[in-house]
Amino acid sequence: MADTPQPEADENWWRGAVIYQVYPRSFADSNGDGTGDLAGVRSRLPYLSALGVGALWFSPWYPSPMADGGYDVADYRDIDPAFGTLAEAEKLISEALALGIRTIIDIVPNHVSAVHPWFREALAAGPGSAARERFWFRPGRGEHGELPPNNWPSQFGGPAWTRTTNPDGTPGDWFLNLFDSEQPDLNWNHPEVRAEHEDILRFWFDRGAGGVRIDSAAMVAKDPALPDLPDPSAGADAVLADHPYVDRDDLHGIYRNWRRIADSYDGARILVGEVWLPDAERFARYLRPDEMHTAFNFDFLACPWEPARLRTSIDTTLAAHAPVSAPATWVLCNHDVTRTVTRYGRADTGFDFATKAFGVPTDLALGTRRARAAALLTLALPGSLYLYQGEELGLPEVEDIPRDQLQDPMYLRSGGTDPGRDGCRVPLPWAGTATPFGFSPEGSAAPWLPQPADWSARTAELQAADPDSMLSLYRAALGARAAEPALGDGPMDWLDSSPEVLAFRRGGDFLCVVNLAGSPADLPAHSAVLLASGDLTDDGRLPSDTAVWLRA
Structure with a gap:
C-alpha cells in the first residue's frame, strides 16, 4: 500500500497536539453486541472533530483473547472481529485524516498473546528448539525444576514465570511473563523479533497511521543472564542500578531503528513511549532527536493536587525535556488510572498502583471542581496533552461494579484485593436516560461492563446543551488553545x-x-x-x- 498523505504539511504537529485516547471496547458500539467497535468510532468522528482534538490514540484493536484488555496481541496485522475489520480500520484512519485528525496505534513490543502463532509453535517445538529462542524459556530451579528460574515478579502479582507441561504430561520448562501468564515475553536479542516489529511499523504507516504508542517501552530488553533482582531492602537505587529488565541501554538501538523507519515517511510519523522512570536524565535519553518524539509524563499524572508538588513536577518535566529539545506531555488519567474527578476528591489525590483499594471515600463535587481547574492548567502548559475518553464528560471511577463482572487481571491475580482498572473502562454515556445511554443501539446486548444509572446526568448529549458542563468547558478550552498562538509548544x-x-x-x-x-x-x-x-x-x-x- 502506498504511503498515505497526512492532513497537513506541519512536521511539528505533535509538539503541541491534543491527543484523545480511545479505548475501543468502551467508546461506541454500532452493532449492538455490547462491545465498542470501529464503526462506532467512525460514527462519532464529528463529535471528536467538534471537541477539537488533533489525533486519536487507540488502545490495542488487534485480534486478542482479551486476557489483558487487548494488550495480549495475537496478530498485529489485523483487527479483532469484535471491533471490525482491517478495511474498517483503514476507513477510520482515512476519514479521521479528512477531518484533520491523525491516528496513533498501540504497539506492545514486550510480549504477545499465548495464542500468537510464534508461541504456539514454541510450545509444540519443545525444549531447546529454535522456535523457543524468540521467547525466554528456561529450566526451573530446585531439585526437580519446581521453582521459577529467578525471583522476578509479575506486574500483575505473583512470579513472572509460568511452567509448561511436556507432551508426556510431566512438568516442563518455564517461560517469562512480566505481565499475565497469557502474555509471554519476547526475546529482543533475537533478530526475527526485531525484524518482525519493524515490519509491523511499516504495515501501519503504509495505512496512514500518524504514529505509534509503545507500551511498556522501558521493559522490552532483558539481561540474557536473567539474574535475580536485588533484595528490596537494599534500597531503590540498588534495585534500579543495572536493572535486568528496566531501562537497559540496548533499548536505545531498538528505538533508533524505529525512528529511522518513522522518518522515512512523509508527515511526521511519531513514536510515543510509555516510559515509567524516576530518573529524569535517564528518561530524557529516550527523547533524543534520533529516538522517540515524546513520552508520557507519569510524574505529573501521579502528582497530588498540591501546589508545591505540582510546580516541582512541572519544573522537573520541563528541565528534563530541555536538553533534548523534546516537548513535554501532560496527562491526568488513562485506561490504567483512577479517573481524575474521583482521585481529586480523595484525601490522597495522587496515584499509585500499590495503594489502590476498594471503598476509599471521595467527594465528587470537590474532585470535579479540581478536575475542571486541572483541565485549564494542563491545556495551558507547554507541549502536548493526552485526554482519556470520558474525561471531557467528567466521568467518575465506577467503584460498584459487581465483583463477578470484573475482568481485569490486576483484580483477578490479586485475589480480589486490588480493584483493578475496570472502573475507568466502563462504556461511555452518549445520550438518553437509561443504559446503554446511546453506547449501543436500543434493544442491544448489555454493555460489557455495567454503566451507573446516574450517568443519565453525564451524557454527551446533555452536556453539549449545557454551557456550564465539563464538555462545554473542554470544547471552549480546546478552541481557545487552537486560536491562541502562545499555547502548545513553547516557553x-x-x-x-x-x-x-x-x-x-x-x-x-x-x-x-x-x-x-x-x-x-x-x-x-x-x-x-x-x-x-x-x-x-x-x-x-x-x-x-x-x-x-x-x-x-
Missing part, C-alpha cells in the same frame, strides 16, 4: 504569586492562574478573562480549586 514563565497559587505567562500576554489555596486569591493585572473553570467571586477574585485564563 513559559512563572509569575510571582503566593505559594498556593500557580501562575504563569505564555507568550507576551497570555496568563494562567490556578488557586489551590483554601480561600479566594487576587488575580494579576489583566485586560480580559478568556476562560475560567468556575465563577469568580463577586469582587473578581479566584475561588479555591479554580483556574482562569487571562489576557494580560
Whole structure:
C-alpha cells in the first residue's frame, strides 16, 4: 500500500497536539453486541472533530483473547472481529485524516498473546528448539525444576514465570511473563523479533497511521543472564542500578531503528513511549532527536493536587525535556488510572498502583471542581496533552461494579484485593436516560461492563446543551488553545504569586492562574478573562480549586 498523505504539511504537529485516547471496547458500539467497535468510532468522528482534538490514540484493536484488555496481541496485522475489520480500520484512519485528525496505534513490543502463532509453535517445538529462542524459556530451579528460574515478579502479582507441561504430561520448562501468564515475553536479542516489529511499523504507516504508542517501552530488553533482582531492602537505587529488565541501554538501538523507519515517511510519523522512570536524565535519553518524539509524563499524572508538588513536577518535566529539545506531555488519567474527578476528591489525590483499594471515600463535587481547574492548567502548559475518553464528560471511577463482572487481571491475580482498572473502562454515556445511554443501539446486548444509572446526568448529549458542563468547558478550552498562538509548544514563565497559587505567562500576554489555596486569591493585572473553570467571586477574585485564563 502506498504511503498515505497526512492532513497537513506541519512536521511539528505533535509538539503541541491534543491527543484523545480511545479505548475501543468502551467508546461506541454500532452493532449492538455490547462491545465498542470501529464503526462506532467512525460514527462519532464529528463529535471528536467538534471537541477539537488533533489525533486519536487507540488502545490495542488487534485480534486478542482479551486476557489483558487487548494488550495480549495475537496478530498485529489485523483487527479483532469484535471491533471490525482491517478495511474498517483503514476507513477510520482515512476519514479521521479528512477531518484533520491523525491516528496513533498501540504497539506492545514486550510480549504477545499465548495464542500468537510464534508461541504456539514454541510450545509444540519443545525444549531447546529454535522456535523457543524468540521467547525466554528456561529450566526451573530446585531439585526437580519446581521453582521459577529467578525471583522476578509479575506486574500483575505473583512470579513472572509460568511452567509448561511436556507432551508426556510431566512438568516442563518455564517461560517469562512480566505481565499475565497469557502474555509471554519476547526475546529482543533475537533478530526475527526485531525484524518482525519493524515490519509491523511499516504495515501501519503504509495505512496512514500518524504514529505509534509503545507500551511498556522501558521493559522490552532483558539481561540474557536473567539474574535475580536485588533484595528490596537494599534500597531503590540498588534495585534500579543495572536493572535486568528496566531501562537497559540496548533499548536505545531498538528505538533508533524505529525512528529511522518513522522518518522515512512523509508527515511526521511519531513514536510515543510509555516510559515509567524516576530518573529524569535517564528518561530524557529516550527523547533524543534520533529516538522517540515524546513520552508520557507519569510524574505529573501521579502528582497530588498540591501546589508545591505540582510546580516541582512541572519544573522537573520541563528541565528534563530541555536538553533534548523534546516537548513535554501532560496527562491526568488513562485506561490504567483512577479517573481524575474521583482521585481529586480523595484525601490522597495522587496515584499509585500499590495503594489502590476498594471503598476509599471521595467527594465528587470537590474532585470535579479540581478536575475542571486541572483541565485549564494542563491545556495551558507547554507541549502536548493526552485526554482519556470520558474525561471531557467528567466521568467518575465506577467503584460498584459487581465483583463477578470484573475482568481485569490486576483484580483477578490479586485475589480480589486490588480493584483493578475496570472502573475507568466502563462504556461511555452518549445520550438518553437509561443504559446503554446511546453506547449501543436500543434493544442491544448489555454493555460489557455495567454503566451507573446516574450517568443519565453525564451524557454527551446533555452536556453539549449545557454551557456550564465539563464538555462545554473542554470544547471552549480546546478552541481557545487552537486560536491562541502562545499555547502548545513553547516557553513559559512563572509569575510571582503566593505559594498556593500557580501562575504563569505564555507568550507576551497570555496568563494562567490556578488557586489551590483554601480561600479566594487576587488575580494579576489583566485586560480580559478568556476562560475560567468556575465563577469568580463577586469582587473578581479566584475561588479555591479554580483556574482562569487571562489576557494580560
